[in-house]
Structure formats: C-alpha cells, structure tokens
Amino acid sequence: MAKACGKIILFGEHAVVYNMPGIALPILNYFTNVTSYKSELFTCCNDRVLYDFEKEKLNKLIEFIFKELKLDQKIHLHIESSLPISSGLGSSASLSIALIRELHNFYNLNLTKKQINKLAYKCEKIFHGTPSGIDNTVINYEQPVFFQDKTNFIKLNKPLDFVIASTGNRPDTKEIVQEVRKKYEENKNKYQNIIEDIGLIAMKAKKSLELGNLEKIGSLMNQNHELLKELGVSSAKLNLFCEICRQNGAYGAKLSGAGKGGNMIALVDGKTKEKIIEELSILSNNVFYTRVI
C-alpha cells in the first residue's frame, strides 16, 4: 500500500502560476491510499462516489501514468481517499502521487523522488491545465516548501497550528485559474501589480516562518487574503470565515488554494483554537485542526 498526504497553500496561490513564489505546507490529517493486487485483467475500484467528469479524469490519469511508465496493466488498484475533492487540499496531486508510489512499489521501479515529482506534475496538467507544480511538490516531499522556479524547503522555527474550514463549495481549479488568466490578459497593469504584491508577501513570509514570528505570519496571511479578494477569487463565505477567525483571536486567516469556495485556513494558538472551531462549526460541516511541524 502507498499513501500520499494533502496540502494547504499558506501564501502565494495564483501568483505562483505567474512565477511568483508560493509557500505550501503538507497536511497529514488526510491521505490518499492506493493498494494493488496481481490480476489478469486491469480493474480499479474507488471508495467514493464520483461525478462522471471526475471518473473520466481518473481513468485518463491512470491510463496516462501506465503509458508514461510503460507498464502492463495486470493489476487491480484499490483507491481510498479521505481528502475532500476540489477543496484546496490537494486531492488531485495526492491521488497522482499515491498512484505513482504504489506502481513504483508493485513493479519494482527505480524512480527517484524527483522523477516521481516530475511525473506527478504532468498528471496535474490533466486536472488543472497549467499548474504551477506547487501542489505535487509539497505532497511529494512532505515538507514546507518555498516554491518558485525551483524548490526550497523551509525550516519552521516553531510548529504552526491551523484551523481549516470548508465552505462546502467544490470549485474547479482549472476554471478559476483560467478566469484569472483572462482578467490578467485584459488588464495586465492592474493584475501584474496584485500578483507581484502577493509574491512580495510570500518572500516576507518565508523569513517570518524561519523566525517563528506568528503575529507577522498572521498579518501577512490577512494581507494575502485582501489581495486574493482583489484578484476576484474569494467568496462571501470565505470572507465571513476569515472575519470570524480574526474576531476570535486568530493571528490571521485567508482562503487557501484556488478559492471561490474550498477551504479557509486560520493560524491559531492553543487559547483561541477551541472557540474558533466552535464558531466555524455552526457554518461549516468540515472544520478541523492541524499542526504543521
């Protein structure tokens, strides 16, 4: 059995598609597990109900990986995932990496981590069209990453405590990235400035993470959220969730991932965590706490 974790984008979503830096963290509360058995025929079962278009993407993904790795398909694959789909937690990259890892084990391949990441990036294109590569990278290496044209790892000075709440919407990352691209092409001046400001925040945030300055990290999260609002990728519910967290003592809060729904993340501490979870649970049916070390 092979597994792969989830992720959150702490800073820089969307801007990272335009070669600005982004910061992502692995989330170990959720996993995709893939188990395989020898079989004369290729079969695959999946533990959850998928829409037709999601089934299509899954089939396309599996076909693509087998082709890239030049493997016969004498295998039965069993996929289980606790990661919510299209929620900003990296379900597609997690699925690709878990599948590649399992095939790597089953067929005794000799792939390096770097090769697995490269293939997972190609897989991400099936899901998202023009991905930056940040999702597959953080999930592949399971470490905080500062991602730009190459991957740097961040050594966190202290553990980070997050409350993560789902808005319940399942927006399509590919569509949102395309919408932003359209706006960018139509008004380059305005959007280039926003994107560069987001990049600057990610750079400042790297320093604050290495110093363990939670107040500063929280304040940068708030600033990043404002810029994502200007980019047009927030939603009323995401803004409300952020506001609730700030009013209840979070260091900072922002949307995470493509936006327009999906998840909100808030940086909290032991004192504020319970109250924030309680308040958000009134409005969200999936609120959880995670610690990133």
Ligand code: MEV
């Ligand atoms: C998705 O998790 C983050 C985006 O920046 C897209 C990408 O980086 O590929 C919206």
